[in-house]
Every structure is written in structure tokens, then in C-alpha cells.
Amino acid sequence: MTHERLGLAILRYGLAVVFLWFGFSQLFDGLNWVSWVPEWAVNFLNIPPAFIVLANGLFEVIAGALLALNIWTRWVALTLALHLLVITVEIGATAIGVRDLGLTAATLALAFLPSKEGISHEKDSQ
Amino acid sequence: MNVSTVIGAILIVVVGSFVWWQNGADEVVSTTPPTVENSAPAPSVIGTNAVVDDNGGERKDSESDDTNAGSETAANPPPAPSGMTAALVAQHGTRASCWSIVNGNVYDLTSWIPKHPGGEQAILQICGTDGSLKFNRQHGGDSAKEKMLFGFKIGALAQ
Numbered sequence: 001m002t003h004e005r006l007g008l009a010i011l012r013y014g015l016a017v018v019f020l021w022f023g024f025s026q027l028f029d030g031l032n033w034v035s036w037v038p039e040w041a042v043n044f045l046n047i048p049p050a051f052i053v054l055a056n057g058l059f060e061v062i063a064g065a066l067l068a069l070n071i072w073t074r075w076v077a078l079t080l081a082l083h084l085l086v087i088t089v090e091i092g093a094t095a096i097g098v099r100d101l102g103l104t105a106a107t108l109a110l111a112f113l114p115s116k117e118g119i120s121h122e123k124d125s126q
Numbered sequence: 127m128n129v130s131t132v133i134g135a136i137l138i139v140v141v142g143s144f145v146w147w148q149n150g151a152d153e154v155v156s157t158t159p160p161t162v163e164n165s166a167p168a169p170s171v172i173g174t175n176a177v178v179d180d181n182g183g184e185r186k187d188s189e190s191d192d193t194n195a196g197s198e199t200a201a202n203p204p205p206a207p208s209g210m211t212a213a214l215v216a217q218h219g220t221r222a223s224c225w226s227i228v229n230g231n232v233y234d235l236t237s238w239i240p241k242h243p244g245g246e247q248a249i250l251q252i253c254g255t256d257g258s259l260k261f262n263r264q265h266g267g268d269s270a271k272e273k274m275l276f277g278f279k280i281g282a283l284a285q
Contacts (some may be wrong), residue, residue, distance in 0.1 A: 012132065024145035031237055044274075049130055049277045063159040068134030090217075 011110055012067055018103065019064030019080060026057025035058075038090050059083075067110075077111035210281045212256070219254020220248075225280070226257040233278035 026033045028051040037049040045052060063083075084085045084104040091097035210225075210232045218225035224236045226249075239249045252260055265271035 005206045009130070013137060016134065020138060020141040021145055024142050025149070028145055031148040031241070035274040037277060039273070039276055041179055042279075048280075064141075065134075065138050070130050070134060 008113060009019060011106065012070065012073065015077070015080075015103070015107055016068035018065045019060045019067065023057045023060030023062075023064055026053050027061065030054055030057065074111050077107050081108040081111055084090075211284045213254075215283075216254045221250060221253070222255035224249065224257060226252040228256075228261045228275060229258050229284050230283050231279050232281045232283055233275060234280045235278055238278060 004027050030050055033053045034049045041052055042049055060080075060083075063080050064075050066072055067080075081104055083105055084100055088097055088100040088104050091100060212227065215225045215227055215232055218234075221239060222236070223234075224239060225234050227234055229232075235249050235253065239246050242249050248260075253256075261275070265275075
């Protein structure tokens with residue numbers, strides 16, 4: 001394994017753990033996440049905040065699993081980066097927002113890394 | 127199946143199990159959104175801090191004094207969360223179904239009662255009533271608290 005592949009694997013697994021943790025947390029303890037649902041999202045989707053949390057949790061678990069399994073990594077990472085960008089903008093310039101900005105950048109980097117380094121955009125892993 | 131896939135699968139299982147354990151398996155069921163059988167119209171929720179510091183209110187935990195609570199059953203769910211009146215809110219003045227009015231909106235605070243850092247009583251005091259004064263006294267102008275409160279919103283108070 002080259003250094004590039006090792007670095008990429010660490011980045012991919014690391015981000016996968018992040019999304020899996022947050023996703024499972026929202027599924028298992030949605031109550032503690034509802035306050036994060038922005039008002040505009042509730043008005044736009046016209047569904048209760050708790051269901052938005054569950055849907056978001058499910059999305060993050062699935063996306064995190066795809067990252068962990070290196071399936072469609074590029075597109076999944078791109079989608080997650082956009083997803084995180086919305087969250088980052090919504091949270092704003094706070095400690096959490098800045099942290100999420102870093103995660104957004106890392107996820108976006110994963111989306112743009114060259115496929116020869118092990119990024120999969122096919123159904124099958126590398 | 128290669129090593130990468132195996133590692134990924136292990137990660138999924140480990141993280142999922144860890145979060146499950148972290149949240150306590152017993153609590154998982156109770157924190158999912160309410161169903162028709164056990165809830166008010168909309169799954170309420172959240173916030174991280176207190177609503178009221180006033181312990182002098184006359185309203186107490188009124189599981190036994192609310193004669194209307196029993197009218198809503200699994201077969202007879204509460205009405206849709208829109209155009210709510212103060213009278214309707216007053217019917218939800220128990221720990222089992224705690225609605226409150228704050229600044230013209232109706233909130234289902236049922237699930238927040240046991241999680242309220244300031245104690246259950248602070249929330250129970252405003253169940254079924256207009257809690258605007260108490261909320262504003264404690265958290266008025268605090269956008270974070272107001273945002274958290276929004277997570278419980280189930281409708282606007284009908285004029």
C-alpha cells in the first residue's frame with residue numbers, strides 16, 4: 001500500500017466513522033437532535049422536526065456505510081460535502097461550525113481525489 | 127470481498143453498536159418519534175436548557191386531575207396540529223400530554239419534561255396553559271432557547 005493509498009484510506013474510514021456515528025445517534029436518540037433542525041427546513045419540508053432528524057440520520061448512516069465500503073465513494077463524498085456545507089452555513093461561525101467547515105473540506109477533498117488512489121465511483125470497491 | 131470491504135463492514139457494525147450502547151438500548155424505543163398510539167399530533171422535541179425557574183405556580187403534575195386526557199386513545203387520536211385553540215391546549219395539561227402556548231405558538235413539551243435541566247416541575251407548570259410569561263421571563267431574547275423551543279412546535283394558536 002502506497003502512502004497515498006494509506007492516507008486516502010484513513011481519510012475515508014475516518015469520515016465514514018464520523019457520518020456513521022452522527023447518523024446512528026440521530027436514529028437511536030433523535031430527541032437530542034431536534035433542536036438542530038432549522039426552522040426553514042421544517043417549513044420547507046412541512047414535516048415534524050423529529051422525522052427530519054430520523055431521515056437525516058438514515059441518510060448519514062447509508063452514506064457513511066457506502067464510504068466505509070468504498071462504494072460510489074466519489075459521489076457519496078460529494079453529496080455529503082454539500083450536505084455538510086448546508087449544515088455548516090446554518091450553524092454559522094461558531095466552534096461547531098468551524099469544525100464542520102473542516103469536515104466539509106475533508107469530505108470534498110475525498111470527492112476530488114484521483115481514482116487511481118483508490119477512490120471508487122463504481123458499485124464495486126477498488 | 128477484499129480487505130477494504132471487510133474493514134468497512136466492521137466499522138459499520140462497531141460504530142453502530144457503540145452508539146447503540148452509548149445511548150442505552152433501553153432508551154432507544156422511547157426516544158423515537160411518537161406514534162398515534164402514544165402521542166400528540168406531532169413528534170415534539172428538544173432543547174438543552176430550562177424553560178422556567180418559577181416554582182411558585184399553582185399548577186402541579188396533574189396526571190390525576192386532567193379529566194380530558196383519557197378522551198384521546200389509539201383509536202381516537204388528537205386533532206391535526208393546526209388552528210389550535212387555548213381550550214384545546216388546556217386539554218393537554220398532563221405529564222402524558224403536555225402542550226403549552228408560548229408567544230402565539232403551541233408546543234408539545236411532553237418529551238421534554240424528563241429532559242429539562244431546570245427540573246420537570248418547571249415544564250409541568252405550564253402544561254395546558256399559556257407559558258409565554260414564564261418562558262420570556264427566563265429566556266426572553268435568547269435566540270438559542272427560542273430555536274430549541276421551535277423544535278417542539280406543533281402549530282399556531284388560533285385567534
